[in-house]
Amino acid sequence: MLEYKLVDVSKKMVVRKDLIMVLFNFAVSFKYALTATDCPGGLVLLGSEYSIVGDRRNHTGFIWVRPNDDRNVVICSEDCGGIGGYSATLNSTHTTLTIDSVGLSDAGTWRIQDADVADVVSVDVCQLTAADVPHCGISSDEDTDSLEPGAQLTLTVDITGYYCSREAGFDLTTGAVTEALTTKHNVSAVSNLTLNTTFSVDITRLGDVSMDFICDRSWTLSCDDVQKLLKSPPQCNISSDMDTNALEPGTNLTLTADIRNYYCSQQAGFTLTTGAVTNILLENQTMDNITDVVLAQPLTVTADHFGDVTVTFMCDSITRPLICAGVERLSDGTTSTSNRPTSTSNRPTATEDTDTPTDATLGLAIGLSLLAVLLIIAVVLIVRYRHRIGGRTTQLHISKVTEDG
Known part of the structure; x- marks a missing residue:
């Protein structure tokens, strides 16, 4: 009975060990499936260098075929040679294509074609999405630093230089509210766009203003000018x-x-x-x-x-x-009096201010007295002068009478 239990436990341990190994191998395989992709990312910015890995085990000679115009950009046999801007390397199992500067014609499905068989069906390798992240500026018809709840606000968004080889879209976030400024759409070249939105301001709209550019994934843009919506100061x-x-x-x-x-x-x-x-x-x-x-x-x-x-x-x-x-x-009360000018300064003291009317009255009295004295002296002089003149006239008259007599 004891041996049976030991054997049973031993079998269970073996089963558990095998199960753990199976799960471990599954996890490794799952991780490899996530990371070992033929088209890592699948999204690239215009003007960037990009590499694509393809399986070449079924081909002794093969061609890399560009999307859109189906042009053969690299031909590989024992080695690889291609047109300007494209190159490739190869080993026994894989080939790696390098695009020096991704352009509009590089967006789409890249393919490998057998170079030794005519009219062979090409093998899809990578669905490449190309994007150009735009510049943006946001303006407003109101002062966004002093908004009142209930006010109508219009924001104008100028977007320059955007591109997405798939569908492009733009979302505007003001405070806690995010809205789509436009439906997702296709463009054939790098483009510009002006968008407007009008809304009633409430507290959910106050806060940071940001713009998201959507092209297969999302980029948060740093726009010029309006960056926050603020309530009027308290x-x-x-x-x-x-x-x-x-x-x-x-x-x-x-x-x-x-x-x-x-x-x-x-x-x-x-x-x-x-x-x-x-x-x-x-x-x-x-x-x-x-x-x-x-x-x-x-x-x-x-x-x-x-x-x-x-x-x-x-x-x-x-x-x-x-x-x-x-x-x-x-204000400091201890320096309020000491900072005032002293009696020797240009500013008169309180005593001087009080005595000023008395000094003026005294001066006026002295002036009037002097004037009176001068008037008296003038009168005396005039009288004496007239007296002298009158005496001389009398003497002359007496003398004349004497001579006539």
Whole structure:
């Protein structure tokens, strides 16, 4: 009985071992089937070098036949020779064709044909897809840095230099929304295209703007100009629990930022800058709707805090200074009087300002007194002058009378 169990277990171990080997061989064969392809990738960009591997075991002499025009580009026997831009190598089982610079005529099904048999059927080797990735620019009829939900926005996409030997297509992504800008279509040469899309802005549209070019696979393009759709900046008001115009170093102060109507498609944050010091009010906030927030920042005032007060909004990789109402500066109360000009400066002191009217009155009184004295002197001189003239006239008259008598 014991021997039977041992034999039974031994048989089971052998069966398991055989099963493991079968599975291992299957996995290796499956991996080889995925990687050992005659046309690796099957997709190439125009102007690139490309190589295709073909089976030649059934041919002593063979020809590589180009798609589209069925031209024989390389003929192989003991060795290979071809037209300009094409070459091939061979061994006992395979041949490798090299295209120096892939062109439009190279797209399609490459074939090998037996060179020793007339009217032989060609063997398909590789279905080659050729593509040319375009350049793109996106423009808008509105300011995409300051959008309001509900606004109608039109984006214009200019696409230059695209090609796909199969069907080409373009998808536009704005925020979380992806839409096909055009149906998939064929082109016969490198082409240009202008596409438009109009939509109503909501929070699902805010965020990154990107373009995908589809040709057998997808390329995400880096387009010029519009790269993000951003909501209009939030409203901001900064208040304080004390007067910020005459602060003493060491004072405990709390600034409160009331921020309204903000949204970020990924992560939002705010910083508060007072003079040369920046504090983080909020960071890495995720949201699913337009939001309001009140953020308080306690400070122990130092000389570095004196200066402008600003709030900066951070959304994704973009920072935007906000225009805030309320507190705009923190000012030092200890230097407010010492910075004023002294009594020896050009600016008059408070005492000088007060005495100025008295000095003016005194000067006016002195001036009037002098004028009065001058007038009196003038009158006296005039009277004396007239008296002298009158005396001389009388003497002359007496003298004349005497002579006549």
